[in-house]
Amino acid sequence: MPPAALAPVTEALLATSPPAGLQIKATDIAAGMVQLYNATSAARKWPYTATAMDAQKLDFADKTFSHTFLSFGLPIIDDPVRAAKEMYRTLRPGGTAVTAFWLQIPQGECAQETRCAVYGPDARLAVQPKPEHKDRDYLRSLLVQGGFRFQDVQLHEKSAFLPVRSLDEFALAIWSALGVPPGGWTQHDEDTWDAAVAKYKELLQKRSGFRVDGQGNITLEAIAQVAIVRKTRE
Numbered sequence: 001m002p003p004a005a006l007a008p009v010t011e012a013l014l015a016t017s018p019p020a021g022l023q024i025k026a027t028d029i030a031a032g033m034v035q036l037y038n039a040t041s042a043a044r045k046w047p048y049t050a051t052a053m054d055a056q057k058l059d060f061a062d063k064t065f066s067h068t069f070l071s072f073g074l075p076i077i078d079d080p081v082r083a084a085k086e087m088y089r090t091l092r093p094g095g096t097a098v099t100a101f102w103l104q105i106p107q108g109e110c111a112q113e114t115r116c117a118v119y120g121p122d123a124r125l126a127v128q129p130k131p132e133h134k135d136r137d138y139l140r141s142l143l144v145q146g147g148f149r150f151q152d153v154q155l156h157e158k159s160a161f162l163p164v165r166s167l168d169e170f171a172l173a174i175w176s177a178l179g180v181p182p183g184g185w186t187q188h189d190e191d192t193w194d195a196a197v198a199k200y201k202e203l204l205q206k207r208s209g210f211r212v213d214g215q216g217n218i219t220l221e222a223i224a225q226v227a228i229v230r231k232t233r234e
């Protein structure tokens, strides 16, 4: 059950030369993400399609999957424990679940910080992870509340480095994509747009993970935590 998107999980699975007959069921709650996956899949002539489905209430029978992947989603789902329970329920005994999320993601955290700095401490983004996502025990605790055993969870960390060619263009692009408040952009957002983009640019340069080398090249370091767990109970 790899959630849909530009299909990086499907791509990674196929790169491992999996056995013939592999079936993949991709899901995401957002119709746009499902369409994106299906467009990618069709362009690559894959026999896989995505469907719109809530990870908190999957339409799959108990013990359907040998593997489950929930990438970069659990801490932004309303009730992540319900989603972890669904991962557990739909996984066969002996199967493996993999879930990843960011411990550090400067461009995303900066969008939250900017919204609060410009619009007040209670201001929120339409999509923002639970604050516990920075806690190294959080993903494992969600999996354990979902039914997996604590000692079966392996935790790994991996950095991803994003080069930023133009800070101005980057600030504008990321604020446009992530800065949106719950319910969508408002006239007040329009009126304060330039101040918000300028604040984003200012705050990004102070975040952990923002690096500039001797030639002025900017890189953002994001740190992902990957949790891998086997279902060792019936």
Ligand SMILES: C[S@@+](CC[C@H](N)C(=O)[O-])C[C@H]1O[C@@H](n2cnc3c(N)ncnc32)[C@H](O)[C@@H]1O
Pocket (backbone or CB within 6 Å): 003, 004, 005, 006, 007, 008, 027, 028, 029, 030, 033, 053, 054, 055, 056, 070, 071, 072, 073, 076, 077, 078
């Ligand atoms: C950061 S994106 C990750 C997308 C994709 N999994 C990837 O790794 O490229 C988080 C995704 O979680 C989806 N999402 C949020 N709540 C969800 C839910 N309750 N059920 C299923 N998907 C959900 C969003 O629509 C969004 O596409």
